[in-house]
Amino acid sequence: MVDEYSIYIHIPFCVSKCIYCDFVSSPCNGKIPEKEYAHKLICELECRLEHVNSRRLKSVYIGGGTPSLLQAETIIKILETCKTDKTSDIEVTVEANPKDQSLSWFKELIDGGVNRFSIGIQSMNDTTLKWMGRRHSVKDAISAIESARNAGCKNLSADFIYGIPGQDISVIKSELTSLLQLNPDHLSAYELTVSKETPLYKLKNLKYPANSQLSQMWETVVSTTDTLGYTMYEVSNFAKNKKRSVHNSNYWSGGEYLGIGAGAHGHIKMGNERYRYENTRLIDTYLNTPIDNSKTKNQFLETGIEENIIKISSKEYAQEIVMLGLRTKSGIDLNHLKDILTKDEYTSYFRIFLSLAKNGLITIENNYAKPSQKAIIIADELALKFF
């Protein structure tokens, strides 16, 4: 079987910073070094691709930051380097901010091989959007979805955030219903997280929902999506007509991927060893460090722009597969675990799976350990049993 991999390309620019954002993104106020950055991405891609050319590419995801600040022509050039075209069956997703939408931008990208858009709607309430520091309004969100559809987009995902201070179940239900009435094919619904170093962290006296309320909110998201024809396939992801994200599913099953761009992460197997790398988060360092492509195949991760390169042990990799798999409906491929672990390690994992099954938290079917809905929400806690 040919090994498969995905490519993630990071565009670390935004017009301004949202209050909750801890992604690698720099507020640029309209001035992006678009040409230089795209040139560097292409150099990095060419260097890294040389070493995975015997594997089959299954998806490309251009995320950010705000990829929709780039011209369609620039994105197409980057995709051409990944060797995608519109006749291939590779999933090609581009993230878009509702404020930047234009029919011609969507059309050009679809003609250039993009077959999926992920639109950062986040909320269907203008006051909440403003509080979050988002640039768009509900009207912009509706118009972005219409433009993407009119341009011919057949696979559209929307992002939604819940757990905002002051929100209650009825608000979530009503906002989510309005969003799903716009008929996206896919929904990613995330709980608001407050990371240090964000402006949100510094805001005091906010009344965040308690953990028990957050669980109820998640259940509201699951039941609302279900009523409207969406199936949960990962704790935060819901799809209609089986339009699951191929790219994210690759992450959740422990698949390999190249991360390209400032702040991007990658996971690649070389021979019998697995590695994770993280590129520098500093845009200037990324732009100004020459890429060394003179290395041999086994050193291809050391191009000079990485901040971290870590070798992952089989045990760590197996723990990660369990942790991510417990958050998905399809669960954990036990044959895959058997291949990674020693016989003794696998036996002790299997014992834990059996005890979870006895407690009704998972089922074991056709060599997959599949979590129940009750287990999915406590997946992180259950995963600790394997550490």
Ligand code: SF4
């Ligand atoms: S648009 Fe996304 S990446 Fe940019 S600041 Fe807002 S949350 Fe962060």
